[in-house]
């Protein structure tokens with residue numbers, strides 16, 4: 001019965017000339033751009049409400065199918081550099097919507113615009129960001145504003161794998177068979193659905209202004225990634241032409257350190273980063289560079305120090321070992337990186 005209703009709803013939407021007319025590729029492309037996040041994977045919601053990951057790019061065609069109700073998409077919030085283009089506060093208690101309305105008012109008082117979406121058990125409060133922003137900054141900003149029973153997406157500062165996903169608005173929830181609208185409050189603070197078909201609602205949502213990250217949070221990402229490096233940063237003056245070209249092994253050598261020291265950093269990293277004759281190149285770790293790219297070569301590779309360090313980013317002010325290089329490059333945890341390297345993943 002529920003399935004029948006869903007089918008009727010879908011065919012109604014697809015047969016609606018206004019919906020078709022509004023289904024412009026421009027709108028869907030704009031949505032895709034505004035979502036940002038992981039471009040190489042998405043998820044499809046199953047009938048039980050859980051998700052199946054698809055290792056393929058999200059496309060405007062898939063977004064159109066989502067709006068038409070033919071499938072329901074989950075979106076991976078974080079991109080490959082652990083940045084996101086939106087944040088969502090999820091409340092799935094009975095009074096979830098009221099909690100989110102209260103939070104929406106607190107944020108609005110601080111000049112932070114949000115969009116409220118109903119959900120199966122409560123609601124989602126969406127917040128657009130003006131540009132891809134490190135999740136660590138977004139979380140440092142918004143987490144203190146959310147009470148403990150509200151869930152903030154992105155859920156992680158850095159993703160191991162693809163990180164968490166969220167169901168995209170305006171589609172059909174596979175478990176309830178229902179769509180949930182965006183809501184706006186009237187003069188007496190009563191909530192009403194944003195009118196029109198899903199395309200009209202999408203246009204409304206995409207027109208909502210983006211929030212601006214407070215300036216003091218710019219430094220957050222500069223300090224925290226240090227914790228991701230298992231070895232201390234190398235000395236800033238280390239040079240590729242340094243006389244101690246061959247490092248000696250410390251008395252107790254870990255397998256990872258031994259693996260690092262057995263390899264030529266210039267040759268190995270040189271397969272991933274274009275290096276000049278001084279071992280300098282553009283830093284492959286975009287998240288600590290303006291707009292996610294190192295425009296002036298700030299990355300330098302040099303012979304191993306005894307601790308195994310062999311590269312340094314002058315913009316970041318940090319460096320690490322060959323192992324750190326791959327862990328950061330692949331954006332995986334230490335265990336996964338080591339497993340891959342043991343199977344020749346560096347080649």
Ligand SMILES: [Zn+2]
Pocket residue numbers: 283284285288289294298299313314315316
């Ligand atoms: Zn860098």
